[in-house]
Structures are given as C-alpha cells and as structure tokens.
Amino acid sequence: MIKKIWYESIKLFLKISLEFYAKKITVVGKENIPKKEAVLFAINHPNALMDPLFVTSNSPRENHFLVRADVFSKPLVKKVLASLNLMPIYRIRDGRKQLSNNEEVFEKCFNILKNEETLMIFPQGGHCRDRTIQPLSKGFTRIVFGALESNPNLEITVIPVGVTYQNSSQYPSKVCVKFGDLINSREIFNTNEKAKAINILKNNVSNQLKKLTVHIPNDENYTATLSKLNAANVDFTNVDAVNKMIAENNFPNPVKKHPNYLKPLFYLILLNSLFPYFIWKKMSKNIGEIEFIDTMKYAVNVISFPIFYSLQALVINFFFGWEIALIYFVVSFLLVLVYTKFSVTNTES
Incomplete structure (x- = not known):
C-alpha cells in the first residue's frame, strides 16, 4: 500500500511538472489500454528518460520499465529508481560479463507479466533523435514469448507507442503520445514456429511505430526530407499529416520561424x-x-x-x-x- 501511494504520488507530480516542460501534450489512444490484463508497451526512444515519463504519466496503469543499466550506477539513484518500478537492462557496451545479469531481469519481467501487470520497453535497443524508426532488436520478443511459454494460460497484449517531439532541443516543446492497436501475442505465438513468430511480432510493432510517430525512411533522402520539413516549420506532433507529406513527397513551402514575443x-x-x-x-x-x-x-x-x-x-x-x-x-x-x-x-x- 505504501509503495502504491508513493508511486501514484510521484506519477501525479510528474504529470503536473511535465506541464511546465511542454507547451502541449497530445495523447491519442489511451482509452484502448486494457484495465487489467498483462500489457507490454513497445515505445520508440528519441529522448532518453523523457520518453517513459510522458508515456507513464498518461497511462492509467502502474507501469514497470526496462532502462539502460548505467543509469543505476549510483546507489541512491538505484534505490529511488527501483522504488518507481525501473529495472536495469544490460547491453554489450556495459561489458560482456554484465550481460548475464539480464537473465535475472528477464525472470522479473516474466513474473510481472504473469501477474497481469504492465511492462514498458524500448525495442530499438537504444535512444536516437533521428526521426526514423530503427530496426528493432528481438529482446522484447524474448520477454513476451518467454512469459507465454512459461504460462500456457497467460494472455499478453503488446501495444506499440509512438512519442514525438516538435523540437527536443528547444524549451518549451510540444509532445504527442500515440498508443497503437492492440497486438494479440498469444495468437502469434500459438500459430507460428518460434523464429517466424519473432519476425511477425517485430514487423507488426515496427510497422505500427512508423505510423505512430514521424518516420522518415533512413535512406539517401533522409537529410533532404528532414530539411524540407524543418524549413516549412511543420507541426511534427501532427503525426498523420507529416507522415502523409513524407509518403507523397509533397512538402509545404519554406517559411520564416515564428518570432518569440515572450x-x-x-x-x-x-x-x-x-x-x-x-x-x-x-x-x-x-x-x-x-x-x-x-x-x-x-x-x-x-x-x-x-x-x-x-x-x-x-x-x-x-x-x-x-x-x-x-x-x-x-x-x-x-x-x-x-x-x-x-x-x-x-x-x-
């Protein structure tokens, strides 16, 4: 009970304080989040710890997070983060010996999902400000399918989430959080052999993320496309409209930046x-x-x-x-x- 009060108090504080950070926070699709069953949120990752803050402060569920392990380097910080349901995930850059610690973390994730709670994960494997969805790692599929394999009656809903910033480097910025369509991971797991199931889930999440946030294909035209959008001073948080411009290769004319009279x-x-x-x-x-x-x-x-x-x-x-x-x-x-x-x-x- 005390932990629940602590978590909800911090969540309320975050929700209020983020209003002092962002000019406008647009949230789409929150009403589709299941109220009780196990949920894994698969989120793009352009802006470090700001991404989970915006998602969890606008989610009706109590959430658990996997974040990069080096954030837990200081004992006091580690204790505070753990009290807020954050868990470390180790990468090769943290040292190969550290990777074995992920087994314990995965077991915790299995139990979280088994108890029909929620887990937030960043399937791109790292943060990147580029306005493109990077190839997804298969780590999140290992967690989903591992939990399903250990618990034959468990249902896990995977929900892709797109987080988009107007300009991460500027204060204030505008932010859009879009919760995607629900993915039935049990159906994918039961009707396909493992390697195929992994690819189906990865592709499903990736395709949704490309629609839930602004996605510029990472090819030779990336820089030119981004420059045209910036020159037109588009509203990146109007995700559907901007993605339509990109798909049709049809961009507004360049305009002057708005002056800041304040x-x-x-x-x-x-x-x-x-x-x-x-x-x-x-x-x-x-x-x-x-x-x-x-x-x-x-x-x-x-x-x-x-x-x-x-x-x-x-x-x-x-x-x-x-x-x-x-x-x-x-x-x-x-x-x-x-x-x-x-x-x-x-x-x-």
Whole structure:
C-alpha cells in the first residue's frame, strides 16, 4: 500500500511538472489500454528518460520499465529508481560479463507479466533523435514469448507507442503520445514456429511505430526530407499529416520561424531563477549524449526551481510577511507556466 501511494504520488507530480516542460501534450489512444490484463508497451526512444515519463504519466496503469543499466550506477539513484518500478537492462557496451545479469531481469519481467501487470520497453535497443524508426532488436520478443511459454494460460497484449517531439532541443516543446492497436501475442505465438513468430511480432510493432510517430525512411533522402520539413516549420506532433507529406513527397513551402514575443518574460524568469540556471549550466557541460540534454534539464529544474523559490519566499516572509511571500511563490510558478504554454515552438533551424 505504501509503495502504491508513493508511486501514484510521484506519477501525479510528474504529470503536473511535465506541464511546465511542454507547451502541449497530445495523447491519442489511451482509452484502448486494457484495465487489467498483462500489457507490454513497445515505445520508440528519441529522448532518453523523457520518453517513459510522458508515456507513464498518461497511462492509467502502474507501469514497470526496462532502462539502460548505467543509469543505476549510483546507489541512491538505484534505490529511488527501483522504488518507481525501473529495472536495469544490460547491453554489450556495459561489458560482456554484465550481460548475464539480464537473465535475472528477464525472470522479473516474466513474473510481472504473469501477474497481469504492465511492462514498458524500448525495442530499438537504444535512444536516437533521428526521426526514423530503427530496426528493432528481438529482446522484447524474448520477454513476451518467454512469459507465454512459461504460462500456457497467460494472455499478453503488446501495444506499440509512438512519442514525438516538435523540437527536443528547444524549451518549451510540444509532445504527442500515440498508443497503437492492440497486438494479440498469444495468437502469434500459438500459430507460428518460434523464429517466424519473432519476425511477425517485430514487423507488426515496427510497422505500427512508423505510423505512430514521424518516420522518415533512413535512406539517401533522409537529410533532404528532414530539411524540407524543418524549413516549412511543420507541426511534427501532427503525426498523420507529416507522415502523409513524407509518403507523397509533397512538402509545404519554406517559411520564416515564428518570432518569440515572450522573450522578455523568459529573461524575467531567468532573473528570478539565477541559482537553478547556474546549476544547469554547470551540469550541462558534463552531458555526453545529446539525447540526455532534456532529461538532465528537466531533472535539474524540477528539483532546483521549487527549492530555490521556497528559499526566496522564506527570505521575503522574513522581511515583508507571509502574504507577500505566498504571492511571490505562486506568481513565480505562474510566470513559468505562462511562458511554457504561450511561447512559440519552432522546428530545428
């Protein structure tokens, strides 16, 4: 019960805090998620830990996650992540000796599905900001079919999920989360020999992901196609419309980026948030992968902003009383929210 309260409290906090990160969060297909049976969500992975945050905060189920093992390197972080149902998955780059640890992780996954809970997985095997669905690894099929093989009466629904960002490098951004059609993995498992079943499930998930997020074929035209879409300043979160442009090779004319008339408000917020800003600038120098920029920015801001505003409110309370301090505290967050919701969200230059 305590763990459930902790999980739901963090989930609510994430849902609220993500509204300060994204100008608009569009969610499609959530109503199709089964309320009780075992579900495996197969998600594309363009933006590190932001992807599972957006999916789980908009899912009605309590979710378990597989994430890259190096995130668990610090003991305190490992304990916190484990309390939120995150589990490490080891890759070759983590060392071949570490790969044996995956057997224990897979057993945990089998039990999660056996208990008719949900599991979130990133079948591309790693994160990548390219607007294309990379070839899927077969690791997620091993988990699905392993659980089905061990439990003959178990039904597992696989749901592909597409997460699309207008511009991951820009604050604020727009985000679209699209839950796909339900895939009956038991039917695939029972009516095909194993190797064929693996390919059928992989292809089914891959084909859906290419429709659930913006997918530019990874060929010699990729860069030119992306440049045309960026030049036209399209709304990437309007996934169906953008994919239609790509399929028909028919793109809007280039346009100028929208000017940000709220820039003065941004500088006012910055002036009121110098301490969090300097923390972020210092930490950003140590980020080795571009996909982790948003994750670290979100993590730093979601912790430092409330602390800093609270400390400033205490100082104001000391000199001017609690009424002025409360007004300052509320207005500080409202200014951030106003900027987030009304600022422009252009494509990449």
